[in-house]
Amino acid sequence: MDNRELARALLEAVGADNVTDAVHCMTRLRITVRAVTATKEQLQRLPGVKGVLFPAAGQIHVVLGPGKAAAVTAAFNELRHGAGAAAPADSPEAPSVSPSASPSVAQLAQGAAPGDGKALHEAIRARNRRSVWKQALQHIGHIFLPLIPAFIGCGLLAGLLSLLLRAVPSLADAAAVQYLRLAGGTVYVVLNTFTGLYAAEEFGGTPALGGVLAALLTAPGLADIRLFGEALIPGRGGVFAALAIGFASATVERFLRRHVPESLDLFLTPLGTLFAVALGALFVFQPLGGWLSDALRVFALTALERGGAGTGFVLGGVFLPVVMAGVHHGITPINLDLLATTGTTLLLPICAMAGAGQVGAALAVYLKTRNQPLKKTILSALPVGILGIGEPLIYGVTLPLGRPFLAACFGGACGGAWQAFAATGAYAIGISGLPLAASVTRPGAYLAGVAIAYGTGFAAACLLGFDDPPAEETP
Secondary structure (H helix, E strand, O other), X not given: OOHXXXXXXXXXXXXXXXXXXXXXXXXXXXXXXOOOOOOHHHHXXXXXXXXXXXXXXXXXXXXXXXXXXXXHXXXXXXXXXXXXXXXXXXXXXXXXXXXXXXXXXXXXXXXXXXXXXHHHHHHHHHHHHOOHHHHHHXXXXXXXXXXXXXXXXXXXXXXXXXXXXXXXXXHHHOHHHHHHHHHXXXXXXXXXXXXXHHHHHHOOOOHHHHHHHXXXXXXXXXXXXXXXXXXXXXXXXXXXXXXXXXXXXXXXXXXXXXXXXXXXXXXXXXXXXXXXXXXXXXXHHHHHHHHHHHHHHHHHHHHHHHHOHHHHHHHHHHHHHHHHHXXXXXXXXXXXXXXXXXXXXXXXXXXXXXXXXXXXXXXXXXXXXXXXXXXXXXXXXXXXXXXXXXXHHHHHHXXXXXXXHHHHHHHHHHHHHHHHHHOOOEOOOOOOOHHHHHHEOOHXXXXXXXXXXXXXXXXXXXXXXOOOOOXXXXX
């Protein structure tokens, strides 16, 4: 199937009139539906689908891989809009459901089959079990995903320049090098602004208002203002304060739009939002964000300093299950805060070892299996796995086979222990695998950790073994 054919097959499987929203991250098509009618087996049989998850009521995540996820999502939305499946957000026939929101009880009841009370009861229980914490992590993922290309580009540029200056220190005073170093750090200059912008958009507000209010926190003029005898600090609170401001901006704006007369809405709603949230930013969000930023930074650095290799072993070992659950974007604000305050993040190289351990385990499966379709799956997923995208190998190879997944976690743990011991830092987020070597403080140490994760993941998979599926089956 090409991307459009796959999109059509997915749309037919989940039901065009059943879909309320469809978005994508780097590797997944994330579909929101009124009721889940398609089965996991039905979707996984489609060529090109590497895995299927049902993370919450009304949510279907289809793992497709980098690049393909964006292309299939575009075709999927084009087809469903062409079929008239997407009603306006304020239409009573099609209640609006955000990509990260749980369907209401009324929406679940609307999608339930007549007389099927047990299924509806279970769906409502699943909805109620969904934690506020998980919803918050998914919101964070949606906010920072649009920024990933900027993080990758700036981080790689900063890393390559660092390598260049180590080899030729005399170039540090060259105008071109100074300009490029400035370009490599640009994303952190505007980070708060974009965080507030996308946060406001995620929570249903005007993006520009959220961006302007978050930018206020980094305004150089803050240093000239004294409050209670102390000068204000531009940038204090970082992304945590910007996230809170984006949420508050959207919340205040929605409240005002419900209560301000329509004839005055264009003037009073933006003014009231700016006035209220600007004061809140100064007296509430910036102090709280600063405290949270300091606490998390101290905790992370202390845990790595005192725990050393042991902390790295735990983090590297548990990161694959975190990716599998789709909540790995929850660590993004911590990485960003470390980058903004210390210049590097020690967490990313440790977590990147999880994917390296999986590459080693998958190689062991490839050498031991006699199943030719499984061999082809591994060969197609290994290149992106080596480049740091692990989900195709998770859902296509190691997780279905069971014990190789445990071997991959062990490989990631061993690699993570090494990276923590070597104190390898990264200049960027959004990249992993071998490409991250161009954007770390110690490329040689990082590559040694990759080799350790490959080797231990491979050895563990060989020792643990697996039940080789029959020649006509794939896991």
